[in-house]
Amino acid sequence: MKLYSAHKAPNPRRVLMFLAEKGITDVEVVNLDLSAGDNLHEDFRRKNPMAKVPVLELDDGTCISECGAIYRYLEERVPEPALLGRTIMEKTLIEMWERRAELSFMLTVGHCFQHTTGFFKDRMTPIAAWGEESGLLARQFLPLLEEQLTGHDFVAGSEFSAADITVFCALEFAKLVGMRPDAEEFPALVAWYQGIKQRPSAAIF
Ligand SMILES: N[C@@H](CCC(=O)N[C@@H](CS)C(=O)NCC(=O)O)C(=O)O
CATH class of the missing domain: 3.40.30.10 (Glutaredoxin)
Incomplete structure (x- = not known):
């Protein structure tokens, strides 16, 4: 492959x-x-x-x-370790959070990055106001994550999954547009992030 x-x-x-x-x-x-x-x-x-x-x-x-x-x-x-869930409920909740993370976070951070930096201005028309708005939309996802991670070890529940990967990669990307969740405002999210950062897979980039 x-x-x-x-x-x-x-x-x-x-x-x-x-x-x-x-x-x-x-x-x-x-x-x-x-x-x-x-x-x-x-x-x-x-x-x-x-x-x-x-x-x-x-x-x-x-x-x-x-x-x-x-x-x-x-x-x-390669079914193990399962990253998309084993039971019907695990599979469903992982897909729900993975889609939320992709559409409401990764994509909005991406639009913020592209439209505020002009990184791809050779192939698209950056619209600064859309970039700013996308940054605001991305920030709106952080309280949802905080709420979910208060009482859950991982984004989609009690097991590490693809949803954690998508949120983690979007958060890392968000640093490029100056978005770093603050530990006082988002204690559960920051604790989760620090835990994911320790995984060997987080260092491969
Ligand atoms: N929905 C796609 C998104 C892929 C995507 O946006 N890739 C970016 C890199 S992170 C890219 O190839 N950008 C190049 C371009 O827009 O010219 C996926 O899930 O793979």
Whole structure:
């Protein structure tokens, strides 16, 4: 298998962390230079018409993009340790939190980053006001996390899961736009973050 990735990019980091937690090592990582537009070339678009990383290319040439789909493939291939849940309720709650984390946090932090920094101004039109608004929307997710992590060890309940990976990678990304939850305001979130940071998979980036 090959993973098309990019240094310091938050979505590929989710898959790298997932692979590390699963102990899957037979993956060749190919790093693209996103700022140089490696992902925009026709040959890469044939792997993912969305022109985004990560892409997991299987040995038969099948290309899987979207982190959630890659998570699913890897979970089915290597069920243990389960990161998408075992019981119906675990699976359901992990998917609920994973989708919340992706849509209401990773995506809003991403829009804040792209629209305030102009990082991809060669391929999109940054709108500063949308960047600021997205930053506010991203911050609105922090109290939800605080509430959930007060009384739960992990984002989707009592077990570490893909939802923790997505929240962790989005929080790390959020540092680039100056968003660092404060321990006084978000004690449970910060304690959880420090715990995740200790996992060997959090260092692979
Ligand atoms: N929904 C996608 C998001 C992928 C994504 O936004 N990838 C970013 C890197 S974190 C990217 O490839 N950006 C390059 C570009 O927009 O040109 C997923 O789950 O994989």
